[in-house]
Amino acid sequence: MPLGFTISPASDVPIFRQIMHQIQRAVAARSVRVGEQLPAVRTLAEALVINPNTVARAYQELIREGLLESRSGRGVFVAERRQVFSEAEQERRLRHLAEQLCHEAALLGTPWGEVSALLEKTWKQLQRTPAATA
């Protein structure tokens, strides 16, 4: 599994959430595919030198969000995509990030045209990556 995890403990983002973000990013960029298995909790915990419960917590949260699924006795896998968030929740999550992006662009003085072009380019890059296979 091509997941190069890195964590920084002294951050204001809890370790379990740092792991969640990295898995989410990898799935969005399709560097991991649907049906692919994640490293065992122990293995990842030992590689990162962190408490195994922290890794388990990250996996559990992502299972709850529908991104991962646990197959009994076999491990944790990237799940078939399904929507577990309400439209309101989806909007809330994206709005927060949109605000951040716009603030940053305003600070840098980047015109809207460039911002929207950049968004479009990023979006297309994601679409171009080979479709996920089970």
Added chain:
Amino acid sequence: MNTAPVIEIDHLTKFYGTREIVRDLCLTVPAGSIYGFLGRNGMGKTTTIRILLGLEEPTRGRTRVLGEDSTRLNPETRARIGYLPEGHHVYGWMTVRECGKFQASFFPKWNQDVFEAVITHFRLEPKMKAGHLSRGQRAGLCLALTLAPEPELLVLDDPALGLDPVARRSLLQSMLYVTRQPHRTILFSSHLLSDVERVADRIVVLDGGGLRADCTVETFRQRLRHYVLKFRDTPPAAPVLPGLLESFRTDRELLMTLANVTPETEALLAALQPESMEPVEMTLEDAFVSYVGERGEKTFFTHQLNGHK
């Protein structure tokens, strides 16, 4: 899943002369977890550990370890406890191998593979003289001597003190390795909160001799919140709120750190009518510093944080 608690501290109080070091401390540690023991220097961590191991008498209250009273631990029970005191003392005239043999003679159980694995992990050679080792190497040797008897309970008193980052990482790896076996318990004191965040299941905070928190790292972080309130004009003085730890005023902002924020507290903050108000996540270190810093209230928070999942 848990059997009897591994450590039970029942209303422990300790005086040195007229100085109260530990005040009415109660704490229960179940089997199978890693506990980070936090607190500023002189807040009674080492004293509590020494009383637990029967090295000092309590003034009042009592402590039990592995089901036995600390003041009357029998040798068999003692052999099931691994204790790494502060400072990593070794007999300088022995070689690493000799230290191992010497230590092994005191324990009914001795796993030479574990001893050698830890020694190798810290890049030590059996024929090195203990007196010539660096601080980190000495820590490795002490750790190997403590782990080889395969203790059920491991008590480490500030094990990371004076270690370089590589040795510290090795120490953490060894701790996680120990708890691969179910029902092994570790209590370790530390000032390095990033290490604590990496490995601890729960943290215990001592301050002013008493218990101020006993909860998971996550809960501790969640319960302490930092708010930034922005105002159009000079901000009002910080209101008196339950759980207020710190407040700081600038020209247009009021910064507050609060413990155990409830919807009511947030409503009180909103009543100040700031232009905007947002909670900011804190690092474990920031949270800890606010919590045991000079300012701040001293008498709340433990009740809500006690208890296990």
